[in-house]
Amino acid sequence: MTARIADRMQTISSFYVMALLQRAKQLEQQGRDVIHMEIGEPDFPSTQAVIEAGKRCIETGEVKYTAPAGLPELRQAIADFYQQRYQVKVSPERIFITPGASGAFLLAFGISLNPEQAIMMADPCYPCNENFARVYGATAQYVPVNAEQAYQLNADLIAEHWQANTQGVLIASPSNPTGTVIAAEALQQAIATVEQRGGCFYSDEIYHGLDYDQPISTALSFSDQVFVINSFSKYFAMTGWRIGWLVVPDAFIEAAEKLAQNIFISTATHSQYAALASFSAENLAELDRRRDLFKQRRDFLYENLLRLGFKVDCKPQGAFYLYADCSAFTNDSFQFAKDLLEAEAVAVTPGIDFGTHQANTRIRFAYTASIDRMAIALNRLERFLCR
Amino acid sequence: MTARIADRMQTISSFYVMALLQRAKQLEQQGRDVIHMEIGEPDFPSTQAVIEAGKRCIETGEVKYTAPAGLPELRQAIADFYQQRYQVKVSPERIFITPGASGAFLLAFGISLNPEQAIMMADPCYPCNENFARVYGATAQYVPVNAEQAYQLNADLIAEHWQANTQGVLIASPSNPTGTVIAAEALQQAIATVEQRGGCFYSDEIYHGLDYDQPISTALSFSDQVFVINSFSKYFAMTGWRIGWLVVPDAFIEAAEKLAQNIFISTATHSQYAALASFSAENLAELDRRRDLFKQRRDFLYENLLRLGFKVDCKPQGAFYLYADCSAFTNDSFQFAKDLLEAEAVAVTPGIDFGTHQANTRIRFAYTASIDRMAIALNRLERFLCR
Numbered sequence: 001m002t003a004r005i006a007d008r009m010q011t012i013s014s015f016y017v018m019a020l021l022q023r024a025k026q027l028e029q030q031g032r033d034v035i036h037m038e039i040g041e042p043d044f045p046s047t048q049a050v051i052e053a054g055k056r057c058i059e060t061g062e063v064k065y066t067a068p069a070g071l072p073e074l075r076q077a078i079a080d081f082y083q084q085r086y087q088v089k090v091s092p093e094r095i096f097i098t099p100g101a102s103g104a105f106l107l108a109f110g111i112s113l114n115p116e117q118a119i120m121m122a123d124p125c126y127p128c129n130e131n132f133a134r135v136y137g138a139t140a141q142y143v144p145v146n147a148e149q150a151y152q153l154n155a156d157l158i159a160e161h162w163q164a165n166t167q168g169v170l171i172a173s174p175s176n177p178t179g180t181v182i183a184a185e186a187l188q189q190a191i192a193t194v195e196q197r198g199g200c201f202y203s204d205e206i207y208h209g210l211d212y213d214q215p216i217s218t219a220l221s222f223s224d225q226v227f228v229i230n231s232f233s234k235y236f237a238m239t240g241w242r243i244g245w246l247v248v249p250d251a252f253i254e255a256a257e258k259l260a261q262n263i264f265i266s267t268a269t270h271s272q273y274a275a276l277a278s279f280s281a282e283n284l285a286e287l288d289r290r291r292d293l294f295k296q297r298r299d300f301l302y303e304n305l306l307r308l309g310f311k312v313d314c315k316p317q318g319a320f321y322l323y324a325d326c327s328a329f330t331n332d333s334f335q336f337a338k339d340l341l342e343a344e345a346v347a348v349t350p351g352i353d354f355g356t357h358q359a360n361t362r363i364r365f366a367y368t369a370s371i372d373r374m375a376i377a378l379n380r381l382e383r384f385l386c387r
Numbered sequence: 388m389t390a391r392i393a394d395r396m397q398t399i400s401s402f403y404v405m406a407l408l409q410r411a412k413q414l415e416q417q418g419r420d421v422i423h424m425e426i427g428e429p430d431f432p433s434t435q436a437v438i439e440a441g442k443r444c445i446e447t448g449e450v451k452y453t454a455p456a457g458l459p460e461l462r463q464a465i466a467d468f469y470q471q472r473y474q475v476k477v478s479p480e481r482i483f484i485t486p487g488a489s490g491a492f493l494l495a496f497g498i499s500l501n502p503e504q505a506i507m508m509a510d511p512c513y514p515c516n517e518n519f520a521r522v523y524g525a526t527a528q529y530v531p532v533n534a535e536q537a538y539q540l541n542a543d544l545i546a547e548h549w550q551a552n553t554q555g556v557l558i559a560s561p562s563n564p565t566g567t568v569i570a571a572e573a574l575q576q577a578i579a580t581v582e583q584r585g586g587c588f589y590s591d592e593i594y595h596g597l598d599y600d601q602p603i604s605t606a607l608s609f610s611d612q613v614f615v616i617n618s619f620s621k622y623f624a625m626t627g628w629r630i631g632w633l634v635v636p637d638a639f640i641e642a643a644e645k646l647a648q649n650i651f652i653s654t655a656t657h658s659q660y661a662a663l664a665s666f667s668a669e670n671l672a673e674l675d676r677r678r679d680l681f682k683q684r685r686d687f688l689y690e691n692l693l694r695l696g697f698k699v700d701c702k703p704q705g706a707f708y709l710y711a712d713c714s715a716f717t718n719d720s721f722q723f724a725k726d727l728l729e730a731e732a733v734a735v736t737p738g739i740d741f742g743t744h745q746a747n748t749r750i751r752f753a754y755t756a757s758i759d760r761m762a763i764a765l766n767r768l769e770r771f772l773c774r
Contacts, residue, residue: 002612003555003587006499009642012649045448054450054657058441061432063627099486099629102652106493112393113523115502131649136393137502137524157723168390200390225389240450240656242486251389254422255396262399262518265489268655269627270441 011139012131015279016334017349019081023338024347025061027074035369035377038347040176042237042320043368045288046274050238053277057270064269068261070097070245077279078245089223096246096256097267097275101231104246104264105132108227109225111248111255113138114216117167119202122153124323124354124362126176129204141166144357147313151178151323155189168200173216174207177364178323179298179316184217191223201226209235209287210317212295225249232275233321235287239269259339294320297367297374308385320367323351327361329385337363343387344380398526399518403721404736410725411734422756422764425734427563429624429707430755433661434673437625440664444657451656455648457484457632458659464666465632475608483633483643484654484662488593488618491633492519493650495614498635499587500525503552506589507753509540511710511741511749513563516591528553531744534700538565538710542576550720555587560603561594564741564751565710566685566703571604577649578610593631596622596674598705599682612636619662621706622674628658681707684754684761691765695772707754710738714748716772725748730774731767 017038024034039114046054057063067077075092082090098104105128113119115137121129123142143161145151158169171190173182182190187203194201203219204228219226230243248256277283301322302312312327330336334350341347351362367374399703404425410422433441444450456462462479469477485491492515500506502524508516510529517527530548532538540558558577560569569577574590581588590606590613618631635643664670688700688709698712717723719736728734738749754761
């Protein structure tokens with residue numbers, strides 16, 4: 001007799017883009033120059049302040065466990081950052097350092113979500129979100145969103161779709177894959193709507209800092225009962241360091257401490273000391289310069305995709321993604337992505353990685369490549385469309 | 388209305404030693420010299436080879452995501468290590484790099500364990516193990532073990548206690564808290580007994596390398612259908628780097644890939660490159676010198692605890708723990724530990740952190756302090772017992 005794979009794995013799928021990534025690697029081994037516009041990772045290196053702090057920690061050799069919730073000075077630094085950047089007061093006791101935003105999701109859902117419950121999420125959204133819920137025997141309840149709602153849930157949609165087993169609502173702003181931002185007022189109303197129903201509000205703010213137009217609001221400005229997931233990966237350019245954080249309501253602090261000590265022990269110590277160096281004025285200024293470069297890239301890519309005949313019905317205001325309607329060219333965007341890779345060595349992510357709503361006519365472009373590289377990619381794309 | 392804490396958190400408790408740790412910290416702030424014999428973490432720094440490799444990775448600034456399963460060269464190095472150290476062939480495809488052994492447990496149970504099932508474990512054992520199962524809606528099925536079984540499950544116990552909802556068996560050897568090792572033949576029979584029943588066999592080998600008497604066997608020597616959890620934390624002295632690994636049976640590779648990419652994205656990149664430097668002959672020689680020091684400490688502590696009137700009915704052969712019977716002095720080992728800390732500033736871990744079987748008359752001593760420090764601790768302990 002042989003052991004069986006757990007039932008939940010039937011409901012958890014690989015990202016479709018993984019097949020494209022693998023093929024891209026093969027093409028590169030054959031000498032092709034692949035332009036990567038599929039990757040959700042800043043192309044910038046970690047900043048010098050972070051590098052130096054990480055090295056200083058390692059040099060001592062004393063890379064030992066920290067407290068499960070993280071270094072007290074890092075939790076305080078994040079609390080100070082909320083005060084500086086958003087003028088909102090958050091007690092450091094509510095802040096938990098986690099192995100990436102992935103760890104923050106595992107922790108948030110672990111302390112608040114029961115089996116058979118469902119978390120309302122936008123379709124399209126980041127595909128892992130539902131799978132964190134599936135770990136705990138829960139699911140996502142997808143609500144299709146469109147340009148008129150900036151591809152975000154709002155109070156009306158939440159009220160309309162609330163079901164008996166709805167446990168809470170997740171809003172990611174700026175959104176992956178659409179890059180769209182929920183307006184401050186809409187966010188406040190959405191939170192109030194969830195709280196009226198005794199639900200949990202989860203605010204995925206991992207692309208905060210990479211927002212390009214009007215100031216962006218944290219959910220913490222509107223309620224101290226929300227869960228906020230954040231990360232050092234994107235704005236702070238620390239993907240491979242695997243460090244993020246979770247803010248919980250007061251009533252969940254003890255539960256978060258218990259679960260974190262059990263399922264993580266702690267987050268990588270050198271990553272924590274390195275992250276602590278992120279908050280100097282000089283480092284933040286460097287990160288803001290990079291944000292301005294991302295904004296230039298967004299504008300460049302947006303204008304050129306429209307020129308080529310893609311439609312983008314809600315201009316992205318954040319993250320480093322552009323979710324383009326390619327219905328003028330195909331009704332099978334996964335095949336389109338595969339063909340584009342084969343013909344022109346440009347890698348993009350198909351809509352089916354982000355849900356089912358309009359997914360076959362959507363492509364996500366990541367502007368995690370320089371304008372020079374994107375210009376080449378756009379030339380290749382143009383040739384591909386005229387083939 | 389306010390959101391509710393998830394039901395599972397009622398079944399997940401903090402470690403009792405956390406209260407002792409907090410009090411120890413207070414005493415230290417008051418200027419007391421606390422001797423820490425409660426800590427499950429090597430007192431040695433990371434080795435120079437590991438430090439240098441970690442720094443080299445960080446210096447480039449290119450600390451980016453790796454493949455979800457980990458760096459191919461690290462997976463290969465671990466496969467080679469199995470060949471060298473155990474003369475067993477393990478395909479690198481079966482090896483997944485994880486954020487500590489914690490990540491390995493999350494991954495192993497996630498792909499193999501259904502809600503309402505139970506994993507058979509020894510009482511006493513490491514308390515987090517059950518909580519990884521609780522994440523997935525499953526539980527532990529504890530079987531009391533005694534000195535005559537070297538505080539380990541065996542084929543007879545497994546057969547006797549197998550229930551309808553038993554999904555598999557976890558054996559940790561060397562064990563935390565007892566430091567005892569399962570004999571090769573007993574391990575082989577235990578695996579066969581589980582496999583006959585179509586169950587999963589989980590072998591927690593995180594203290595491998597820290598074994599002091601006869602050669603220790605990996606479960607992989609007896610079956611390619613087992614799950615093996617291992618870590619760079621203990622023998623490799625890399626606790627704060629948060630890196631471990633999981634070996635899965637062939638049939639679970641795809642599931643492990645899917646779950647790892649969803650719940651971790653990847654393990655910290657600098658930790659992976661640092662771990663890769665562990666396998667040089669020089670570094671392994673240094674680690675084996677440290678192992679010899681741990682062995683000296685074990686012998687020193689073992690002899691002295693017996694001299695003071697503690698009973699140790701199965702001499703530990705590995706890890707860095709000694710699970711001492713303190714029934715000559717108390718029937719409440721948690722109170723004993725608290726009193727010892729207050730009176731003599733020696734910190735130890737009470738038995739109740741590891742189960743219920745004989746827990747109130749057991750204390751875990753960690754020999755993660757030097758012989759000089761332990762000598763002082765033993766003097767204090769002697770004074771405490773004569774108070």
